[in-house]
Amino acid sequence: xxxxxxxxxxxxxxxxxxxxxSLQSEDYTCLPIDASLDxxxxxxxxxxxxxxxxxxxxxxxxxxxxxxxxxQILTAGYxxxxxxxxxxxxxxxxxxxxxxxxxxxxxTVAMLLGLMRRIPDCDKAVRDGQWRKPxxxxxxxxxxxKTVGIIGAGRIGKMTATYLHAFGSKIIYFxxxxxxxxxxxxxxxxxxxxxxxxxxxxxxxxxxLFDSTRGMVGKAEIAAMKPNAIFVNSSRGELVDEPALIEAxxxxxxxxxxxxxxxxxxxxxxxxxxxxxNVMLSPHMAGHSTEGWTRRxxxxxxxxxxxxxxxxxxxxxxx
Numbered sequence: 001x002x003x004x005x006x007x008x009x010x011x012x013x014x015x016x017x018x019x020x021x022s023l024q025s026e027d028y029t030c031l032p033i034d035a036s037l038d039x040x041x042x043x044x045x046x047x048x049x050x051x052x053x054x055x056x057x058x059x060x061x062x063x064x065x066x067x068x069x070x071x072q073i074l075t076a077g078y079x080x081x082x083x084x085x086x087x088x089x090x091x092x093x094x095x096x097x098x099x100x101x102x103x104x105x106x107x108t109v110a111m112l113l114g115l116m117r118r119i120p121d122c123d124k125a126v127r128d129g130q131w132r133k134p135x136x137x138x139x140x141x142x143x144x145x146k147t148v149g150i151i152g153a154g155r156i157g158k159m160t161a162t163y164l165h166a167f168g169s170k171i172i173y174f175x176x177x178x179x180x181x182x183x184x185x186x187x188x189x190x191x192x193x194x195x196x197x198x199x200x201x202x203x204x205x206x207x208x209l210f211d212s213t214r215g216m217v218g219k220a221e222i223a224a225m226k227p228n229a230i231f232v233n234s235s236r237g238e239l240v241d242e243p244a245l246i247e248a249x250x251x252x253x254x255x256x257x258x259x260x261x262x263x264x265x266x267x268x269x270x271x272x273x274x275x276x277x278n279v280m281l282s283p284h285m286a287g288h289s290t291e292g293w294t295r296r297x298x299x300x301x302x303x304x305x306x307x308x309x310x311x312x313x314x315x316x317x318x319x
Contacts, residue, residue, distance in 0.1 A: 092316060
């Protein structure tokens with residue numbers, strides 16, 4: 001049986017990229033995510049490294065892999081991984097090394113620009129032969145001189161802030177600790193979460209999902225936002241109180257939202273967000289890009305090589 005097993009979603013192209021960047025000396029096998037549980041359990045019998053895309057795996061598969069040393073995910077988030085189970089078995093966990101960093105930041109800014117400039121409406125107007133008629137005057141806005149509040153000064157928050165700063169936005173940020181790059185390179189000021197949500201024109205959240213961050217943008221934070229505020233979430237849906245956000249959007253208490261993530265995924269057909277005209281939505285794919293898929297695979301194989309050599313792993317998660 002193979003020493004390395006890759007369980008993948010997203011289609012055969014994902015598997016092809018993983019195989020294209022493989023180490024020729026390594027024995028591996030790939031299974032689609034919709035393979036049966038029994039097929040997966042049989043595949044991991046002698047597995048030492050389990051690679052996952054997306055980052056979720058049944059506990060039974062971990063239990064069926066007595067030789068497992070490393071779970072290598074090709075994503076950044078690992079909130080659907082049973083960390084206590086891995087820890088109890090001495091199995092290590094590593095993320096994707098920031099492979100989707102640029103893609104998420106670009107997608108975040110693109111959604112924001114799409115909403116503020118009403119790009120989908122403009123495109124539809126031209127295609128429908130309506131020219132400018134459906135686009136009311138004074139409903140398109142610029143990023144220059146807007147105050148952008150970044151919640152989470154990690155790598156994705158940093159790159160998003162850098163891009164927005166280039167558009168002339170003023171950056172403020174909230175994090176658990178001061179960030180030298182934000183303050184020296186972007187001239188940003190660290191503020192409390194309460195100050196950020198009531199001051200910023202645009203609030204963009206870039207936090208991992210933990211018990212401590214779940215619902216960190218709740219009713220109180222949403223109620224404190226300015227009437228012209230736009231809320232952006234390309235991290236995890238559970239970071240925000242979605243019903244409270246929907247209510248604020250329906251009642252025009254805030255100007256809009258750009259959302260790549262939701263409480264339920266795929267989003268339910270009866271979700272009120274689907275009927276709102278002041279939102280920009282995408283199907284949890286901010287981290288997807290042609291270039292990023294290659295970086296994910298390269299990072300995974302690099303960690304496989306490092307594990308075998310007894311070297312420090314890239315982006316290892318402390319369990």
